[in-house]
Amino acid sequence: MTKPLLDYDAEAREYDATRGGTPRAEAAAGAVLGLLPPGTRTLLDLGCGTGIVTARLNRPGLRVLGADASYGMAAWAAGRGVPVVLASGTRLPVRTGALDAVGAVWLLHLLRAPGLVEAVIAEVARVLRPGGVFVTTVDKDAAHDVGSDIDAVLAQHLTPHPADAAAKVTAYAAAVGLRPYAEAAFTGHGQGRTPRRAATALLAGRYASRITGQGSTAKALAAQLEALPDPDHPRPPPTYRLQAFTRGTLSPAGD
Numbered sequence: 001m002t003k004p005l006l007d008y009d010a011e012a013r014e015y016d017a018t019r020g021g022t023p024r025a026e027a028a029a030g031a032v033l034g035l036l037p038p039g040t041r042t043l044l045d046l047g048c049g050t051g052i053v054t055a056r057l058n059r060p061g062l063r064v065l066g067a068d069a070s071y072g073m074a075a076w077a078a079g080r081g082v083p084v085v086l087a088s089g090t091r092l093p094v095r096t097g098a099l100d101a102v103g104a105v106w107l108l109h110l111l112r113a114p115g116l117v118e119a120v121i122a123e124v125a126r127v128l129r130p131g132g133v134f135v136t137t138v139d140k141d142a143a144h145d146v147g148s149d150i151d152a153v154l155a156q157h158l159t160p161h162p163a164d165a166a167a168k169v170t171a172y173a174a175a176v177g178l179r180p181y182a183e184a185a186f187t188g189h190g191q192g193r194t195p196r197r198a199a200t201a202l203l204a205g206r207y208a209s210r211i212t213g214q215g216s217t218a219k220a221l222a223a224q225l226e227a228l229p230d231p232d233h234p235r236p237p238p239t240y241r242l243q244a245f246t247r248g249t250l251s252p253a254g255d
Contacts, residue, residue, distance in 0.1 A: 022052070023189035028240070029056035031186040032103050035135050035244040036062075040100045046089055046124070047107035051077025054084075057103070067092065089120040094127040101133045105242075108164035109140040109209050117163050118172045125176035125247070134178055134245045138166040141210035143188065143238035150198050150235055153224045157211050166243060178245035185239050192234035199225040 032053075036043065041061055045054040048066030050073055057064045066084035068074045077084045087093055089107070102124045111117045124134050141162055145151045170180060193201075199222035201207060211218070225231075 024187075024191060025052040026056055027186040027189055028053045028105050029058075031184045031240075031242050032057060032105065032135050033059055035133070035182050035184055035242060036101055037131075037133060040133070042099045043101040043103060044092070044094065044099055044127070045082075046092075046102055046104045046120075047110075048077050048082065048084060049073045049106075051080040051082035051084065053105055054082045055080045090116070090123050092123055092127055096126050097129045099127050099132060100129060101135065102128060104134070104136040106137055106140055106240075108136055108138070108169060109162060111163050112209060117169070118175070121169070121172045121178070122176045125173075125178055128178075128247050130247050132247050133181060134173070135242055136164075136169065136245075138164050138169050138241050138243045140164055140240065143240050144191070144193070144210075146236040146238060148193075148235035149228050150193055150195055150225060153221060153228070154198075154207075154211065157217065157221065159210055159212050162210065166241070169243065170245075173245045177247060179248065181244045181246040183244060184242045186242070188238040188240055190237070192237040194234050195225040195228040195231040199223075 036059075041063060043057060043062060043064045045051075045057060045064060045066045048054045048068050049070075051066055054064060054066045054077060064082070066074070066077045066082045067087045067089070068077065068084065069086070069088050071086060074084045074086050085093055089104075089111075104120075104124070108117050108120070111120060121134070128134065139162065141158075141164075173179070202211065202218050202222050202225070207218075211221070
């Protein structure tokens, strides 16, 4: 996989504290589990990060493995007791057709290199058995647009082509034999941004997947954010979307 937008080895220590911690992780894990069909026995959590979500993907009979391209993130996941492999999402150390399910929470929006999202989805399709499911967040960055004054400041600088746009992901999935099966939503607890935190995140490069202008533009935007009223008051939290796809033997959502 190509170089990530952030140095996730360095981010690992602070990642959970800056991303909503346990409440957000529990909401994500519950939503993923709700989309897994009965009888799912194996799940690969792709881009598992620190394992804070992976460790909560618990239900009887389900065996979960994490995979991440960052050594620092994988080390934190292992410290949580998550069985984890260091691996690229485009070359998974898994046999063809070996898995019941693959999850990718807060991953695809980061894959900005041309062709990378398609390659990851193709690899997911390879390792899924017939009837297996792929569960992924879509439109992740768009979920943070909650109609706040922060959004108004950033609106003209948002990337026009997010990597995880739902229509794109659905098209890429269809090209490798995966069709929509179901969807869900969950609250990003602890992710209601304050102007001051948004400014700090912008300068740290944490908006690199969604803001087109960096450098001097980022500094100017950060100054505008810090000048907003109530700079330490959280705005509403995002609501994230999960889309589930199947290799073809499950009924799609709404059937």
